[in-house]
Amino acid sequence: MGIDGDAPVPPHRRFGEEGGRLSYGGYLRLPELLAQQRPESQAPDELLFITIHQVYELWFKLLLHELESARQAMFDGELWQARHLFKRVHAVERVMVEQVEVLETMTPQDFLAFRADLAPASGFQSVQFRELEFLSGLKDERYLSSFRNASDAELTRLGRRLAEPTLWDAYLTALSRRGLPVSDAEIMASLLAVARDRRSYDDLWQLAEDLLTHDETAALWRMRHVQMVERQIGTKSGTGGSTGAPYLRGRTQLHYFPLLWELRAWL
């Protein structure tokens, strides 16, 4: 209660100088961060190109952090916590899809002014992107060879991601904690049981839907990326040595959680 006896007053604290230890730029390491945009060419749009990729890599870093926590929450049976984190993951993923539009303000002519300077670098070599795929369940070891120029630390990270459990492994643990069998032969029946008995299993159902949304939004990004690629380089091959758009179109068919898609046919 407040001093006058009726209106409750929330406790609060006024912040002052606090010894002047932290500042905005110091806390956010802005001198370091803003020194990392260094174009290879004089082309005016290269700053945009670098900036957008760095922003993606920051989002990738956050996604890896949140998805690791969501995986742990599923292992621990704390499904509410996993769902809370997936909400954030989905929001970031939607931003990542929308952000493509910013790079599409660049004309192909302006891209060509610096594209040759980039080869053989390419998105192929994004370690964090591949980590996200591995963590989500798409473990394709063939990509390790595309990381010729990766540092030892990066290769170690990828190797660890290959070895560690995926989001799907964690979801299976969550199912079995509730007494549902998860062997290859029984998993579809368990998924169907969850779908058909929402009174008992709604949390598990909603969590499966969260996984599916993660899968779907990743596919949306791939589709958006390939549209941008066709707009920028048409049928040219990629600086990373692939066929370009045809290779990327093939990757839009991928699913992190194929059983959740297959489930639809059995419902």
Ligand code: HEM
């Ligand atoms: C002008 C814009 C862009 C063009 C023309 C482009 C083009 C390409 C091409 C042709 C590939 C296939 C690999 C190769 O042979 O090079 C590729 C792969 C990739 N790009 Fe881009 N890209 C663009 C922007 C971006 C952006 C903004 C990101 C965000 C990080 C990105 C991330 C990736 C990733 C992760 C891959 C690997 C995909 C996979 O293997 O499934 N790209 N890109």
Ligand SMILES: N[C@@H](CC(=O)c1ccccc1NC=O)C(=O)O
């Ligand atoms: N692979 C692209 C070049 C490119 O987009 C790129 C080059 C260096 C670092 C990141 C890139 N982004 C995605 O592939 C191309 O073939 O034009």
